[in-house]
Amino acid sequence: MNTASELDAVFFALSDSTRRSLLGRLLESDATVNALAEGFDMSRPAVSQHLKVLRTAELVTEERRGRERVYTLAPQRLRIVGEWLDAYRVFWPARLHDLKNFVESMPDEPPRSRKKKK
Template identity: 40%
Template sequence: MTQDDTLDAVFSALAHPARREILARLAQGTTTVNALAEPFDMSLPAVSKHIRVLENAGLIKREKDAQFRPCTLNPKPIQDIADWTEKYRPIWEARFDVMGKLLDEMKDQSS
Protein backbone atom coordinates (compact mmCIF):
# COMPACT_ATOMS: atom_id res chain seq x y z
CA MET A 1 0.00 0.00 0.00
CA THR A 2 1.42 3.37 -1.00
CA GLN A 3 1.34 6.44 1.25
CA ASP A 4 -1.35 7.87 -1.02
CA ASP A 5 -3.54 4.81 -0.56
CA THR A 6 -3.32 5.06 3.22
CA LEU A 7 -4.16 8.77 3.11
CA ASP A 8 -7.15 7.92 0.92
CA ALA A 9 -8.36 5.35 3.43
CA VAL A 10 -7.82 7.62 6.44
CA PHE A 11 -9.49 10.72 4.98
CA SER A 12 -12.34 8.61 3.71
CA ALA A 13 -12.78 6.94 7.12
CA LEU A 14 -12.83 10.35 8.82
CA ALA A 15 -15.50 11.66 6.42
CA HIS A 16 -18.35 10.10 8.42
CA PRO A 17 -19.53 11.76 11.64
CA ALA A 18 -20.32 8.46 13.33
CA ARG A 19 -16.77 7.30 12.76
CA ARG A 20 -15.30 10.53 14.13
CA GLU A 21 -17.54 10.14 17.17
CA ILE A 22 -16.30 6.58 17.66
CA LEU A 23 -12.72 7.85 17.57
CA ALA A 24 -13.55 10.60 20.06
CA ARG A 25 -14.93 8.00 22.46
CA LEU A 26 -11.93 5.74 21.99
CA ALA A 27 -9.72 8.70 22.88
CA GLN A 28 -11.17 8.23 26.40
CA GLY A 29 -10.04 4.62 26.43
CA THR A 30 -10.59 1.12 25.05
CA THR A 31 -14.23 0.05 24.63
CA THR A 32 -16.26 -2.80 23.22
CA VAL A 33 -18.37 -2.75 20.04
CA ASN A 34 -21.70 -2.84 21.89
CA ALA A 35 -20.67 0.01 24.18
CA LEU A 36 -19.58 2.05 21.17
CA ALA A 37 -22.85 1.31 19.39
CA GLU A 38 -25.07 2.28 22.33
CA PRO A 39 -25.39 6.06 21.71
CA PHE A 40 -26.12 5.68 18.00
CA ASP A 41 -29.56 5.56 16.44
CA MET A 42 -28.31 2.83 14.17
CA SER A 43 -28.27 -0.97 14.14
CA LEU A 44 -25.37 -2.90 15.65
CA PRO A 45 -24.22 -4.30 12.28
CA ALA A 46 -24.07 -0.76 10.91
CA VAL A 47 -21.76 0.28 13.76
CA SER A 48 -19.78 -2.91 13.27
CA LYS A 49 -19.17 -1.86 9.66
CA HIS A 50 -18.02 1.61 10.69
CA ILE A 51 -15.59 0.00 13.09
CA ARG A 52 -14.31 -2.21 10.30
CA VAL A 53 -13.70 0.87 8.14
CA LEU A 54 -11.74 2.50 10.97
CA GLU A 55 -9.74 -0.70 11.44
CA ASN A 56 -8.93 -0.97 7.72
CA ALA A 57 -7.71 2.63 7.78
CA GLY A 58 -5.43 1.72 10.71
CA LEU A 59 -7.22 4.13 13.02
CA ILE A 60 -8.09 1.45 15.56
CA LYS A 61 -6.86 -1.95 16.65
CA ARG A 62 -9.07 -4.78 17.89
CA GLU A 63 -8.14 -7.48 20.35
CA LYS A 64 -10.05 -10.54 21.57
CA ASP A 65 -11.25 -10.89 25.14
CA ALA A 66 -13.70 -13.78 25.45
CA GLN A 67 -16.70 -12.82 23.30
CA PHE A 68 -15.72 -9.16 23.41
CA ARG A 69 -13.72 -7.25 20.81
CA PRO A 70 -12.22 -4.33 22.70
CA CYS A 71 -11.25 -1.49 20.35
CA THR A 72 -8.27 0.76 20.93
CA LEU A 73 -7.44 4.01 19.19
CA ASN A 74 -4.30 4.11 17.05
CA PRO A 75 -3.44 7.80 16.72
CA LYS A 76 -0.69 7.36 14.11
CA PRO A 77 -2.88 7.96 11.02
CA ILE A 78 -4.29 11.09 12.66
CA GLN A 79 -0.74 12.29 13.12
CA ASP A 80 -0.18 11.57 9.41
CA ILE A 81 -3.16 13.82 8.63
CA ALA A 82 -1.78 16.53 10.91
CA ASP A 83 1.58 16.25 9.11
CA TRP A 84 -0.17 16.51 5.75
CA THR A 85 -1.86 19.78 6.76
CA GLU A 86 1.50 21.32 7.71
CA LYS A 87 2.37 21.84 4.04
CA TYR A 88 -0.49 24.35 3.91
CA ARG A 89 0.16 26.12 7.20
CA PRO A 90 2.28 28.88 5.63
CA ILE A 91 -0.65 29.70 3.37
CA TRP A 92 -3.25 30.10 6.09
CA GLU A 93 -0.77 31.94 8.29
CA ALA A 94 -0.05 34.35 5.42
CA ARG A 95 -3.80 34.91 5.20
CA PHE A 96 -3.86 35.66 8.88
CA ASP A 97 -1.13 38.24 8.33
CA VAL A 98 -3.28 39.93 5.69
CA MET A 99 -6.15 40.04 8.19
CA GLY A 100 -3.82 41.54 10.76
CA LYS A 101 -2.73 44.26 8.33
CA LEU A 102 -6.34 44.93 7.42
CA LEU A 103 -7.24 45.33 11.06
CA ASP A 104 -4.29 47.71 11.52
CA GLU A 105 -5.49 49.82 8.59
CA MET A 106 -8.98 50.00 10.06
CA LYS A 107 -7.50 51.09 13.36
CA ASP A 108 -5.47 53.80 11.56
CA GLN A 109 -8.54 55.12 9.79
CA SER A 110 -10.63 55.33 12.94
CA SER A 111 -7.96 57.36 14.77
Protein backbone atom coordinates (compact mmCIF):
# COMPACT_ATOMS: atom_id res chain seq x y z
CA MET A 1 0.00 0.00 0.00
CA ASN A 2 1.18 3.49 -0.75
CA THR A 3 1.45 6.25 1.76
CA ALA A 4 -1.29 8.82 2.05
CA SER A 5 1.11 11.59 1.07
CA GLU A 6 1.97 9.82 -2.20
CA LEU A 7 -1.69 9.41 -3.02
CA ASP A 8 -2.42 13.02 -2.05
CA ALA A 9 0.35 14.26 -4.35
CA VAL A 10 -1.01 12.29 -7.31
CA PHE A 11 -4.62 13.35 -6.71
CA PHE A 12 -3.53 16.97 -6.26
CA ALA A 13 -1.61 16.84 -9.53
CA LEU A 14 -4.60 15.32 -11.33
CA SER A 15 -7.06 17.80 -9.83
CA ASP A 16 -6.13 20.55 -12.29
CA SER A 17 -7.41 20.44 -15.89
CA THR A 18 -4.24 22.07 -17.24
CA ARG A 19 -2.07 19.38 -15.68
CA ARG A 20 -4.37 16.65 -17.02
CA SER A 21 -4.05 18.24 -20.48
CA LEU A 22 -0.26 18.28 -20.15
CA LEU A 23 -0.32 14.57 -19.29
CA GLY A 24 -2.50 13.94 -22.33
CA ARG A 25 -0.04 15.70 -24.59
CA LEU A 26 2.86 13.79 -23.07
CA LEU A 27 0.95 10.57 -23.70
CA GLU A 28 1.41 11.31 -27.42
CA SER A 29 5.13 12.12 -27.23
CA ASP A 30 7.87 13.61 -25.08
CA ALA A 31 8.02 17.40 -25.24
CA THR A 32 9.94 20.46 -24.11
CA VAL A 33 8.40 23.18 -21.96
CA ASN A 34 8.22 25.46 -24.99
CA ALA A 35 6.37 22.84 -27.04
CA LEU A 36 3.96 22.17 -24.19
CA ALA A 37 3.35 25.88 -23.56
CA GLU A 38 2.30 26.48 -27.18
CA GLY A 39 -1.14 24.98 -26.64
CA PHE A 40 -2.03 27.00 -23.56
CA ASP A 41 -3.03 30.59 -22.97
CA MET A 42 -0.45 31.02 -20.22
CA SER A 43 3.19 31.90 -19.85
CA ARG A 44 6.02 29.44 -20.09
CA PRO A 45 6.81 29.91 -16.36
CA ALA A 46 3.19 29.04 -15.52
CA VAL A 47 3.47 25.82 -17.55
CA SER A 48 6.76 25.11 -15.77
CA GLN A 49 4.99 25.42 -12.41
CA HIS A 50 2.38 22.87 -13.52
CA LEU A 51 5.16 20.56 -14.67
CA LYS A 52 6.84 20.95 -11.27
CA VAL A 53 3.66 19.68 -9.58
CA LEU A 54 3.58 16.74 -12.00
CA ARG A 55 7.27 16.01 -11.27
CA THR A 56 6.66 16.16 -7.52
CA ALA A 57 3.88 13.59 -7.93
CA GLU A 58 6.28 11.55 -10.10
CA LEU A 59 3.83 11.59 -13.01
CA VAL A 60 6.46 13.01 -15.37
CA THR A 61 10.21 12.87 -15.59
CA GLU A 62 12.53 15.62 -16.74
CA GLU A 63 15.72 15.13 -18.72
CA ARG A 64 18.18 17.80 -19.80
CA ARG A 65 19.05 17.60 -23.49
CA GLY A 66 21.47 20.36 -24.28
CA ARG A 67 19.87 23.64 -23.26
CA GLU A 68 16.35 22.22 -23.11
CA ARG A 69 14.46 20.11 -20.65
CA VAL A 70 12.40 17.32 -22.13
CA TYR A 71 9.43 15.93 -20.22
CA THR A 72 8.25 12.34 -20.42
CA LEU A 73 5.09 10.76 -19.04
CA ALA A 74 5.68 8.33 -16.17
CA PRO A 75 2.33 6.47 -16.15
CA GLN A 76 3.40 3.76 -13.70
CA ARG A 77 2.75 6.25 -10.89
CA LEU A 78 -0.94 6.18 -11.79
CA ARG A 79 -1.01 2.63 -10.46
CA ILE A 80 -1.42 3.92 -6.92
CA VAL A 81 -4.69 5.54 -7.98
CA GLY A 82 -5.82 2.22 -9.43
CA GLU A 83 -4.84 0.39 -6.26
CA TRP A 84 -6.79 2.88 -4.17
CA LEU A 85 -9.85 2.57 -6.43
CA ASP A 86 -9.69 -1.25 -6.32
CA ALA A 87 -10.78 -1.16 -2.69
CA TYR A 88 -13.99 0.61 -3.73
CA ARG A 89 -14.72 -1.45 -6.84
CA VAL A 90 -16.09 -4.30 -4.71
CA PHE A 91 -18.74 -1.92 -3.37
CA TRP A 92 -20.73 -1.62 -6.61
CA PRO A 93 -21.32 -5.25 -7.61
CA ALA A 94 -22.89 -5.97 -4.21
CA ARG A 95 -25.09 -2.87 -4.41
CA LEU A 96 -26.17 -3.65 -7.96
CA HIS A 97 -27.04 -7.21 -6.90
CA ASP A 98 -29.18 -5.80 -4.07
CA LEU A 99 -30.91 -3.44 -6.50
CA LYS A 100 -31.60 -6.30 -8.91
CA ASN A 101 -33.17 -8.36 -6.11
CA PHE A 102 -35.29 -5.40 -5.04
CA VAL A 103 -36.55 -4.70 -8.55
CA GLU A 104 -37.33 -8.38 -9.15
CA SER A 105 -39.33 -8.52 -5.91
CA MET A 106 -41.62 -5.70 -7.03
CA PRO A 107 -45.08 -6.58 -8.33
CA ASP A 108 -45.45 -6.73 -12.10
CA GLU A 109 -48.44 -4.39 -12.14
CA PRO A 110 -47.72 -0.69 -11.97
CA PRO A 111 -49.41 1.14 -9.12
CA ARG A 112 -52.68 2.81 -9.99
CA SER A 113 -52.51 6.54 -10.13
CA ARG A 114 -54.89 8.64 -8.14
CA LYS A 115 -56.85 11.33 -9.83
CA LYS A 116 -56.46 14.67 -8.19
CA LYS A 117 -59.63 16.21 -6.84
CA LYS A 118 -60.41 19.72 -7.88
